[in-house]
Each structure stands twice: as structure tokens, then as C-alpha cells.
Amino acid sequence: MAKLTHQSLDSFRRELEENKGDWIKVGMSTCGIAAGADEVYRVINEEVQKRGLAVRVEKCGCAGMCYAEPLVEVCVEGVPRSVYGKVDKDTALKIVDKHVSGKRLVNDHVFNVKVK
Amino acid sequence: MEARYRKTLLLKDTGALDRTKEFFNLFLERLREEGLQEEVQVVRAGDLGMYGYGLVVKILPDEYTYVNVEAKDVPKIVQTSLKKSNPVQDLLYTPREKQMRVVLKNCGEVDPESVDDYILHGGYGALKKVLTEFTPEQVIDELKTSGLRGRGGGGFPTWMKWNFARKVEAAEKYIICNGDEGDPGAYMDRSVLEGDPHAVLEGMIIAGYTVGASKGFLYIRAEYPLAIERIQRAIAQAQDYGLLGGNILGTEFQFDLEIRLGAGAFVCGEETALIASVEGKRGYPSPRPPYPSVKGLWGMPTVINNVETLANIPVIFDRGGAWFSGIGSQTAKGTKVFALTGKVKNSGLIEVPMGITLREIVYEIGGGLSEGKKLKAVQTGGPSGGVIPDKFLDTPVDYEHLMELGSIMGSGGMIVIDEEDCMVDIAKFYLNFCVDEACGKCSPGRIGTFQMRNYLQKISSGQAGEDDLDKLEAICRATKKAALCGLGQTAPNPTLSTLRFFREEYLEHIRERRCRAGKCIDLLRYKIKQEKCKRCGVCAMHCPVNAISGSREEGYRIDVEKCVKCGQCFEVCKFDAVTRE
Ligand SMILES: Cc1cc2nc3c(=O)[nH]c(=O)nc-3n(C[C@H](O)[C@H](O)[C@H](O)COP(=O)(O)O)c2cc1C
Ligand code: FES
Numbered sequence: 233m234a235k236l237t238h239q240s241l242d243s244f245r246r247e248l249e250e251n252k253g254d255w256i257k258v259g260m261s262t263c264g265i266a267a268g269a270d271e272v273y274r275v276i277n278e279e280v281q282k283r284g285l286a287v288r289v290e291k292c293g294c295a296g297m298c299y300a301e302p303l304v305e306v307c308v309e310g311v312p313r314s315v316y317g318k319v320d321k322d323t324a325l326k327i328v329d330k331h332v333s334g335k336r337l338v339n340d341h342v343f344n345v346k347v348k
Numbered sequence: 349m350e351a352r353y354r355k356t357l358l359l360k361d362t363g364a365l366d367r368t369k370e371f372f373n374l375f376l377e378r379l380r381e382e383g384l385q386e387e388v389q390v391v392r393a394g395d396l397g398m399y400g401y402g403l404v405v406k407i408l409p410d411e412y413t414y415v416n417v418e419a420k421d422v423p424k425i426v427q428t429s430l431k432k433s434n435p436v437q438d439l440l441y442t443p444r445e446k447q448m449r450v451v452l453k454n455c456g457e458v459d460p461e462s463v464d465d466y467i468l469h470g471g472y473g474a475l476k477k478v479l480t481e482f483t484p485e486q487v488i489d490e491l492k493t494s495g496l497r498g499r500g501g502g503g504f505p506t507w508m509k510w511n512f513a514r515k516v517e518a519a520e521k522y523i524i525c526n527g528d529e530g531d532p533g534a535y536m537d538r539s540v541l542e543g544d545p546h547a548v549l550e551g552m553i554i555a556g557y558t559v560g561a562s563k564g565f566l567y568i569r570a571e572y573p574l575a576i577e578r579i580q581r582a583i584a585q586a587q588d589y590g591l592l593g594g595n596i597l598g599t600e601f602q603f604d605l606e607i608r609l610g611a612g613a614f615v616c617g618e619e620t621a622l623i624a625s626v627e628g629k630r631g632y633p634s635p636r637p638p639y640p641s642v643k644g645l646w647g648m649p650t651v652i653n654n655v656e657t658l659a660n661i662p663v664i665f666d667r668g669g670a671w672f673s674g675i676g677s678q679t680a681k682g683t684k685v686f687a688l689t690g691k692v693k694n695s696g697l698i699e700v701p702m703g704i705t706l707r708e709i710v711y712e713i714g715g716g717l718s719e720g721k722k723l724k725a726v727q728t729g730g731p732s733g734g735v736i737p738d739k740f741l742d743t744p745v746d747y748e749h750l751m752e753l754g755s756i757m758g759s760g761g762m763i764v765i766d767e768e769d770c771m772v773d774i775a776k777f778y779l780n781f782c783v784d785e786a787c788g789k790c791s792p793g794r795i796g797t798f799q800m801r802n803y804l805q806k807i808s809s810g811q812a813g814e815d816d817l818d819k820l821e822a823i824c825r826a827t828k829k830a831a832l833c834g835l836g837q838t839a840p841n842p843t844l845s846t847l848r849f850f851r852e853e854y855l856e857h858i859r860e861r862r863c864r865a866g867k868c869i870d871l872l873r874y875k876i877k878q879e880k881c882k883r884c885g886v887c888a889m890h891c892p893v894n895a896i897s898g899s900r901e902e903g904y905r906i907d908v909e910k911c912v913k914c915g916q917c918f919e920v921c922k923f924d925a926v927t928r929e
Contacts, residue, residue: 235590237598238476241467248468259456261542262535262574290465293543295456296447298696300395303456310353312408317394335353337391339372342358344397347411 254287256280256332259303261294267301272324276304279328287332300343310335317343355430356408359417360393363402368392371403374419378426388430398443399693399715405439414439446712448675450683451659452699455543460578463585466546472591474665478554479599482665484514487558493669495681496661500526500617500654501732501759501834503680503747512641513559513649522645523555523564524626524652527575528610528617531730532781534761536685537655539697541568541575544659545582549605551658553596554665555651556603564603565645567622569610579607614731614785618833619652621787632789633833654759656685677703680746684757690727690764693718700745707741710764721766725849729758731778731785732838734845735765754845756838770867771850772857775843776804782839793836796827800843807854809870810861817854821847866928869913873929874906876917880925887917887926 236244258264258273277289287308295303300317304327307313314337316327326338357375361368372392379385396404402416405425412435414425421439428434459465466472478487491507498504513521525548529537541548552564568576583605586592594602608626615621616631623645625631644650660682664672673681680702686709689695693715700709706726710716717723725735728745734755736743743749747757765774779801786793803820806812824840824847831837847854856862863871876887876896883903888896895910896917906917918926 233588235595235598236472237590238480239598241472241476241597245467245470245473248464252468257456257459261455261539262572263539265574290459291461292457293455293460294539294697296452296539296697296699297694299694300696305456312353312356336389337356337358339392340394342391342393343395345356345358345406345408347409 254308254332255290256287256307256327257290257292257305259293259295259301259305260291263294263298264301264303268320269302271321272302272304272319275321275324276328279325280332283328283333285328285332297343303343306331308332308335311337313346314342315344315346316341353409355388356391357388357425357430358391358393358396358406358408359403360396361403362396362399367403371417371419371422374422375426378422379430382426382431384426384430399712401441410435412436413441413443415441446704446708447699448683448701449699450663450672450675451540451547451656451685452543452697453663454547455539455697458544458546460543460545461581463546463582463589463591466544470666471546471662472550472597474662475550475553475591476597478557478665479597479601484558484560487554487665488514490665490669494664494672495669495676496657496664496672497680497747498654499656499660499684499759501729501756503757506653506657509641509653510555510558510651512639513561513651516642516649518649520563520646520648521559521561522648522650523552523559523561524622524640524645524650525552525564525566525655525658526617526619526622526652527566527568527572527655528622529569529572529655529759530612530614530617530785531732531759531761533689533763534687534730534759536687536697536760538572538575540655540659540685541572542578545575545578546586547659547662548579548655549582549586549592551653551661552605553592553603554661555653555658557601559649559651561651562602562604564605565608565626566605567608567610567616567626569612571612576607576609583607613787614781615787615833615835618835620833622652623650632787633835635832656760675701677744677746679748684745684760686760686762688714688762688764690762691717691719691721691723691766691769692764702746703744705742705744706736709745709762710741714764717764717766721768723764724767724769725765725771727755727763727765727774727842728761729756729838729841730761731781732756732834732841733758733761734841735771735774735849737849754841754848756841768865768867770808770863770865771846771853772804772808772863773865773867775846776801776808778842779804779839782835786835786839787833790830790832790836792827792830793832793839796823796831796836797839799823800827800840804843807857808863808868810857810868812858814855814858817847817851817858862929872913873908874911874913874915874918875927875929876904876906877925877927878903880923882923882925884922886920886922890916890920892916 304316405414496506621631621633640650685699725737895907898904
């Protein structure tokens, strides 16, 4: 990677913005991992690959709701951006199936919706 | 707002009775009658972050929130807000967000393993601004405007610390990030290091530019392997991108960072001990002055800041010092991250504007107490802090107000205590911690804490007299005055503060040999109430030491000599026939 300069930082950011598509983020801080986020991350990754979905699976830090870990946030076109809590393997699969593919929210695990 | 998805209705019962499913079906039925079942999606939420508002309904994309919804309201909501897009005025509620994310804005948002994602979220924009638009003096002025004070416990104004170091002439200067975080129950700094590592680096690079340092260290305890891994990766990425090393962002400025691992000693969080540890020496504190900002690491001017303090720096320069000082109370600006734990329903990491009340934190963010118990006090400041009894719950949280009540803001541990916790036991817990962690360099720290612990032990085992309370207090005050470092100076705080607000509990232990919370096991007596006993024998079966003798015919008895007071019999008895006094 060429070194960034104060002149190129902003254009580099704009480039990143243009390429940002749909994504899923799994809370992978110590609190999340302790609650089983490792497996959730793996399951989602596998399922997304298996189905060949155009969605990036990423990690993120602790969103604060430790009581609700593992947390998974999903931002895909056509569905409100949502944070799921207490996600286990089954819910993880449902998130890929219902939310990402089916464009419908998964029941009983939505902890927050972000409108903006 | 433009709707990019179908109408969505989220619902959740936030009251005592969970009628979520019932209302889910009511809405579905109604929508079917209206032929709207395809247009609208109804979702049972897991939690909507609101408590005690009965059945809550949220409608998207319109962002209407309805509270205390009853069955009779369902047709009205469907008609007004789902068929059309108007609000139902008499149910409408505007949620007031109690939390405010400044330091944690990226935690849970940004991929901490990707510098690109950080940059995408505006990262390193503050660094660019500072390097191209600010002289070091202007950075100090902006920080002064912001009013930022240290988040590591002391609350020292950050601009002053930086300015001291900036003004000293020296061949080399250093920036240290204090990521030792030793308070039991605290994990704010870990979350920031794990969740937003680049923000801490950005804060350190700005600090380096301001004071004229070209080298920095992140001191992180070895028990935080994930934090270390992520910081390590972040440093490598930043070097790769020209954000660390020579000619940062194409300017003249040069700065490098390294990690130093702490071995997990509480005293190594104290700045002078931490510096000794970074130098490769034993983590012993030394008297101040000289302060590290004048004479620190290897005798050079050193800025040492807490993780959270440093993570505040980028947003201050992104949004301006004036913006930052608009948040918070008179004397404390910005926000504070707390690790809210203990007997609270929703434990977790919260970030609140300074000056919020404890009541708002416990009830509106924490969702109240778990199991509906009664709140007794809130502990802040860990082993250096104190307890704040329920009658002061409306106290604003900032440095000065907590100090007035004999506690401190500390680094952000906040533990909710209920009726089932014993105050003597809590004081003992923190003192045990301090006895274990005292480095032994000064005698008040070494012997004072030990003696205080002995008195507490005596009280909790029912062997103390009333005059022992005075002796305990005298040792507390002496240790506070005479200890060399902050550990010893603050170790008496939990004891003094529980004595101040809960003296009657101490007296009960002494006079009546009674622990009302049932925590001090030496004072407990388990007994079987013969009138209530159904002679089922379950208690005898569960007793691990065979202290319960008898039979179904003649009844059961606990042998006090054998009893180890584990409480098993008390737990398993279905008829409340086992009493604990
Ligand atoms: C016994 C003891 C332990 C401490 N532990 C920590 C710690 O874990 N993290 C921290 O940031 N500050 C800790 N401090 C405070 C530091 O000495 C120092 O004041 C702080 O790092 C300064 O940073 P700030 O100005 O950003 O708050 C401790 C102090 C004492 C006396
Ligand atoms: S040196 Fe820290 S208490 Fe004595």
C-alpha cells in the first residue's frame, strides 16, 4: 500500500465509501467471544459463502450490551439496519436465510434498529 | 425519509407480563383483515432498550414509538400508521436517549482489525487536521477549550499535563498509554482497545506531535491478549499506511509506537510504578514530584494518559473543543464510560454524559435491579472508591459530586449493590484486594492495609467490640495520610465510606453478632424449624458434611459443630423450614 498523505486521505476515504456494500458485523470483543461469538462468526461466514451472497462478514468491538452477547448487526439493502442479540447458531442461520436472503427481520432477537 | 424497505412494526412487552406473542398475533390478524400482510412486516423484538412502558410498538421507517399499547389500540395503529403513515398522537412517545456515544462511537461499528474501516468512519481525519492546521500551542488551546480531564481516576486536566511536557526542553519525550486497568469489575479500557484500537493510536500520535515526542508506549496487561493482538495489528497497519513512522501523512512529523506488557499487578497502573515497569525495573512507585510530565520515563518528560482519555482526543479535534465542552456538567465535560455490573438487570458497558444522575443510570439504562430487589447502594471507583447509598441516587455523576460523598469517579467501575449484600463484606473484599496488591514499599501501605483487614475480619466474625470501630477508623485515616502512593492513600476509602453511611450495619455485627444480608458466614446459624418441617429428608441428602441427622419418623436436626454453613439445606428446602440467622 502506498503511504497516505494529508492530500490523499480524503480521496482514499471516498473511494472506500463507494465500495461499501452490504455487511454483517459480529461483536468479537472478549465479552462476545465468551458468549460464543466465535462460532456465530464462523457459521455466518460459511453460510454466506455457501450461498454465494454478496455481503461482507466482519468483526466489530463491544457495542456495550454485554448482557445480550453475542451481537450481530446486519446492514443490507431493503431491510432496516438491525442489531440482533443473544444470537446462537440457529439464529445465525436464520439471519442469513431470512434477513439477508429473504429481506425480513428475524423474530425474538432484534435488540435495536437504526434508521439512519 | 425515503422508504427503502417495507413498513416494519416491532413490538415488545416491557412490563411485568410478557404479552409479546399475544400482540404479535393480534397485529397479524388485523393486517390480514386489511389485506396488508405482505406490505407490512411484524417483528417480535428481543429488547427495545425501554423498560416499564408496557407493550411498546415501534414503526419504521416513520420512527414512531408507541407505549402502553392495549388490544383496543391495535386497529387504530394499523389504520393510522400502517395503512397510512400518520402518528397515533395519544400513544406517541419520544424516547430520550440517556446514553451518548463519543468514545464508544466506533465500538461495535468499526471493524477493529481493519484500518480501512476506521478511515471509512472518518478515522485519522483529526490527525490530518492537527498536522496541517494546528501548531502545538493551538492544540493545547483547543484541549483547554474542550475541558477534557483524565479518565484514569484522578481527573487531572489533560491540557495542563500536555503543556507541562511540551514546555520542558529535552532530547527526547515520551507518550504512554495506560492500559493496565486493574480495578476489579472494570473493563472499559479493554473494550476500547479491542473495539477501536486506531482511535487510541490516533490520540497518541496527536499527543506526540503536541509535546514534541517521537516515541510512545502502550502499556497493556498481559491478561488482555485480544486487546494486545488488535493493537499490534493496528500499529502494523498504521506503519504500512504512513500513519506511524517517519513523515506521517507526508509531513515532517515522525512518531513510533511499541507495546509493553504488564504482568497484572494493580500497583503497575499507578503512573510512577508503570514507568518503572516500562524501564524494565520492578513496578515500585516513587514519590511525586517530580511528576512524569517533567521527569518520567528514563528521566525524560512523559505524558501518561489513560486509554479512554486518549480515545477522546480524535473526536475533540474532529468536532471541536467547543462542541465537546457543550456536553456534561459545570466541572466535568464530555462523557464517561462505565462498566455497569452487580445486581442490575442489564449489565454492560455504558457511556453517559457527565452530570447524569445515578438513578438514570441504574433505572433507565440498566433497567433497574435484577429480580426486583431493593437497591442499597452503588459502588464507584473500585478499591479506591466508596459506596453511595440509595438516598443520594439523584447525585449528578462527576468528579466533584462523587468526591463530596466520599467516593470517586475512578476509572469507571460501577457496581449495583442490593439488600442481599453486606457492607462489611464489601469493605473486606476491597481491602483483601489491596492487601494482596500492595507493593510493600511503604509501611502504611503494607501494614496499614493488613491491620484494617484484620479489624474487618474481627467484625465479620463477631469478635469485635465497639471500640474496634474507632481503632479501625484511626488506622484508615493514618494510612490515607502516610502512604507513599495512590494505592495506600485510597485503600481505606471503601471502609471509610461504608462506615460513614452504613455504621448501623457494622454495629449490628458487633452488638447483635448478626449479618442481615447473610453474607458473613461466621455469624450465621442454620436451623430447622420443626413446625414447618415436612420430614422429607432432602436437606439431609444434600448436606455435604453429614451435619444433618435424623430420620423421616423422628425429624431432622442440624449439628452446629459439624455445619460448614454452605447453605445447601437452606436452598433445597421447599417448605422454608430451614432458617438462616
Ligand atoms: C494503585 C493505582 C492504580 C491505578 N491504575 C490505573 C489504571 O489501571 N489505569 C489508568 O489509566 N490509571 C490508573 N491509575 C492512575 C494513574 O496513576 C494515572 O493517574 C493515569 O494513568 C493518568 O491518566 P489520565 O490523566 O488520562 O487519567 C492508577 C493509580 C493508582 C494509584
Ligand atoms: S507504595 Fe503504594 S501504598 Fe505504599
